[in-house]
Amino acid sequence: EVQLVETGGGLIQPGGSLRLSCAASGFTVSSNHMSWVRQAPGKGLEWVSVIYSDRRTYYADSVKGRFSISRDYSMNTLFLQMKSLRADDTAVYYCARDLLYFMDVWGQGTTVSVFS
């Protein structure tokens, strides 16, 4: 079964760092394009970042320079390293398989809360 499971969310103070993980099963992360999408409380979806199978990466302007997307072949896992976190980064973060330009498999999400 094709599945994604995110972990790593939590409570963090402004300015802090956090790394999210997204473990895949049923397919190979490094052979696919993968995206992160977030959803602030009570708000809509916001695309955050993508890593293509050829390792190219792109970021939303709101996170550029602060977030970094990567993957590990041996762990079959996608990561999102987040630093200099702000209150407006508070959201549920979803990883998803990206099939250019739609996302067909989504994880259940992990919650990041940035508070002072």
Add this chain to the structure above:
Amino acid sequence: QSALTQPASVSESPGQSVTISCTGTSNDVGDYSYVSWYQQHPGKAPKLLIYDVNNRPSGVSNRFSGSKSGNTASLTISGLQAEDESTYYCSSYTSSSPYVFGAGTKVTVL
């Protein structure tokens, strides 16, 4: 990149049809056939309903259909059922970003 424009809510009776619009610009919806639609129930992950304007993934009911005209894409749900009560998001490729989403439309089945 501004979000795509969707109505905040629509409502209709069971068995009827409802259409949700998604308006963008010539930099996104109008210039690319990369519009997708997602259904999201409260507390759940989004689910892909439509991709590339009018294609349905395997397993998605044929009561869901997509179309596009100019800068506006549309999702139509026919034969509305109670289980269709949810929030629906459109998304498009853009000239400056792989994705821009709409703000979401809450569908209420009366």
